[in-house]
Amino acid sequence: MPGSRKSPRGAHRETMDPNRPNNPSPAPIRLLLVDDEKGFVEVLSKRLAKRNIHTTQAFSGSEGIRLLRRSDFDVAVLDLKLEDMDGIEILKIFKKMDPHMPVIMLTGHGSEKASIEGIRYGAFDYLTKPHELAELVEKINEAIRLRERTDDTDETASC
Amino acid sequence: MNRNLPPLSPYYRSLTRNMVLLVMVISFTPMVLVTGIILDQFSSSHHEKVFAHLGELVLKHKQNIDSFLDEKVQNIRFLADSIDFDRISQPGIIAEDLSRLQSAYGTVFVDLGVVNEQGQQVAYAGPFNLENAIYADADWFKKAIQSNYFTSDVFLGLRGSPHFIIAVRKTWQGQKWIIRATIDFLSFNRLVEKVRIGETGFAYILNREGQFQTKPIFDFTPTLDIYSRYFATLSRMGKEVEIQERLDGAGVKSLYVSALLKGGDWLLVYKQASSDAFSDLHNAQIIALVFFVLGGIAIVAMAVWMSGRMVRRIATSDKEKEIMNEQVIETGKLASVGELAAGIAHEINNPVAIMVEEAGWLQDLMEDGAYKNEADIKEFERALNQIRTQGKRCKEITHKLLSFARKTDSRIEDFEIGHLIEEVVALSAQRAKYSNVELTTRLEPKLPAISASHSELQQVFLNLINNALDAMDKTGGTLEISARQEEGQILIGVADNGPGIPKANLARIFDPFFTTKPVGSGTGLGLSICYGIIQKMGGTIAVKSALDVGTTFEIRIPVKTDDTVENRTVVSASDTCN
Numbered sequence: 077m078p079g080s081r082k083s084p085r086g087a088h089r090e091t092m093d094p095n096r097p098n099n100p101s102p103a104p105i106r107l108l109l110v111d112d113e114k115g116f117v118e119v120l121s122k123r124l125a126k127r128n129i130h131t132t133q134a135f136s137g138s139e140g141i142r143l144l145r146r147s148d149f150d151v152a153v154l155d156l157k158l159e160d161m162d163g164i165e166i167l168k169i170f171k172k173m174d175p176h177m178p179v180i181m182l183t184g185h186g187s188e189k190a191s192i193e194g195i196r197y198g199a200f201d202y203l204t205k206p207h208e209l210a211e212l213v214e215k216i217n218e219a220i221r222l223r224e225r226t227d228d229t230d231e232t233a234s235c
Numbered sequence: 236m237n238r239n240l241p242p243l244s245p246y247y248r249s250l251t252r253n254m255v256l257l258v259m260v261i262s263f264t265p266m267v268l269v270t271g272i273i274l275d276q277f278s279s280s281h282h283e284k285v286f287a288h289l290g291e292l293v294l295k296h297k298q299n300i301d302s303f304l305d306e307k308v309q310n311i312r313f314l315a316d317s318i319d320f321d322r323i324s325q326p327g328i329i330a331e332d333l334s335r336l337q338s339a340y341g342t343v344f345v346d347l348g349v350v351n352e353q354g355q356q357v358a359y360a361g362p363f364n365l366e367n368a369i370y371a372d373a374d375w376f377k378k379a380i381q382s383n384y385f386t387s388d389v390f391l392g393l394r395g396s397p398h399f400i401i402a403v404r405k406t407w408q409g410q411k412w413i414i415r416a417t418i419d420f421l422s423f424n425r426l427v428e429k430v431r432i433g434e435t436g437f438a439y440i441l442n443r444e445g446q447f448q449t450k451p452i453f454d455f456t457p458t459l460d461i462y463s464r465y466f467a468t469l470s471r472m473g474k475e476v477e478i479q480e481r482l483d484g485a486g487v488k489s490l491y492v493s494a495l496l497k498g499g500d501w502l503l504v505y506k507q508a509s510s511d512a513f514s515d516l517h518n519a520q521i522i523a524l525v526f527f528v529l530g531g532i533a534i535v536a537m538a539v540w541m542s543g544r545m546v547r548r549i550a551t552s553d554k555e556k557e558i559m560n561e562q563v564i565e566t567g568k569l570a571s572v573g574e575l576a577a578g579i580a581h582e583i584n585n586p587v588a589i590m591v592e593e594a595g596w597l598q599d600l601m602e603d604g605a606y607k608n609e610a611d612i613k614e615f616e617r618a619l620n621q622i623r624t625q626g627k628r629c630k631e632i633t634h635k636l637l638s639f640a641r642k643t644d645s646r647i648e649d650f651e652i653g654h655l656i657e658e659v660v661a662l663s664a665q666r667a668k669y670s671n672v673e674l675t676t677r678l679e680p681k682l683p684a685i686s687a688s689h690s691e692l693q694q695v696f697l698n699l700i701n702n703a704l705d706a707m708d709k710t711g712g713t714l715e716i717s718a719r720q721e722e723g724q725i726l727i728g729v730a731d732n733g734p735g736i737p738k739a740n741l742a743r744i745f746d747p748f749f750t751t752k753p754v755g756s757g758t759g760l761g762l763s764i765c766y767g768i769i770q771k772m773g774g775t776i777a778v779k780s781a782l783d784v785g786t787t788f789e790i791r792i793p794v795k796t797d798d799t800v801e802n803r804t805v806v807s808a809s810d811t812c813n
Contacts, residue, residue: 206588
């Protein structure tokens, strides 16, 4: 059950501050980043790490699915244009494997249609490449906050 | 009208010529027919009218002359009844009879005589001294003594001047007597002489020997056999008037109207030159001819002028159509480049995103103040290198796009098609990758050159590849572009294994504005433009498709030959002018 694998994250939520990237935090956000552009994934991981977000890198859709099967992530960032699989298909699989994990989509200009389709399939939001890092971090935090709220209501409901 | 028009090409010149000929044939045929029929009808009815008129005229004169002769005979018979043969030889008696005759019937009677059975003239009154003249051997006397009355032919006789005689036979005391009167030749002649029509129409009388019984106005020698034929025809056919048109002795075509006189002894002939008799008809014909010629000139002028104008108009609209075609092709090119742009945007967004992130990373490091130790400097260098690398990547992409876009003119060049296909494939590779399509080429090496517009062919392949990628966007698949030489043509195949085209759409696929894409997504012009471009270079494009198996477009382009080069250079020369 994906819900049972969830770890409570409420403790450090208040300490999260994107404007102070070097602020050390005991429990960084676990991010799954799926993008086949290696250079992009690497530098983005480094920058996110400075903002207390730990990135697990996946360079293809199948790799992302494999990684998600192995471990839990707080949030996923998914490039919709991947060579091996259609982004929307990956999103559907992600949502099936872990319905609570918010997925932020990355798209190129002119592919907004695909992003809107993605949102219909349960994606949290989308960003258009190239984007500002602050924007991405903001979206990640928003997603986490939303997730915690829904987790809480889920838990209340289950009690 | 003629404001320095440029000379037309041979095609338009021959078009003009054909149109002129067609208009002329169409206009002249009814005109000639109608004019011919009208002239023929008019001519025959005019002939009929002239014939009828002349026939009537001659008939009237025949009756006139016959009744004149009859009357004279009656006159003499009347006189003969009252003659007292006892006293006739006494002087003065006969003179008294003559003067009675003349006072009653005019001076048409010149003289009067009584001849006994032996041919001796026993009494005579008249201007000549013919008393006791012997007529026993005279031709007329021999005939006159045989019948009750007799009218002679014209003869010179004893007096030596032309005249003719009316003789009445009487029997008295067992003896035959002849009372004869001479008719004034001039007044008889006047009867015929007054038949004058036009300039050449005149009448004369002939006897069966072909001798003139009147003095014709125009002197000529009658051809005996012709006249005897008239005699024969008239008496045989029982017709009163015979009309013939034939050449006369002088070779002039003439009308001959003849009728028998004097119980068939004489022939009244009316002769008129045909041209004179039908002068009205000829005038009408000349007027008709003048109108015909004027009308003909007008038709020819109109045909030439109108055809010239129409061909000019056609040439102009052809030129406009050509320009419009070019514009449509240009628009199609923009559309296909637009589709391409989405792929290019993706391709360029990745390196740009990396550059942005690397720059941000450098900023992060600098904000930490950690740029003095060796490791930090190494990281700096790596990041900067990455930015440079990604910048180069961007440059390559833009170069690729530019090299494609630069060839925008539709100039005809000779080139090898393989390179062009590779170029288009390279440009579409990224899009194919994202559509999960394996894009491959199978090009025969050393293909002969073709003569075509580089940019237009680019557009054709880009369109076909874009269509195939669109079709396989959801499913992925393979797309193979092949090129080989076959019988003086280059055969290019664009084959995918996508969903295929339904049969209903297959027939309309090259129609302009036919599209299966949602409204606003496709112009429906792509394939129709491809079709136009391939047609223009003398090639063909065909499509084969099976549902769930795939679609193959097959293009055949003729290999460049020397004579096409010449044609093309003309076109390209005009193309490069603008």
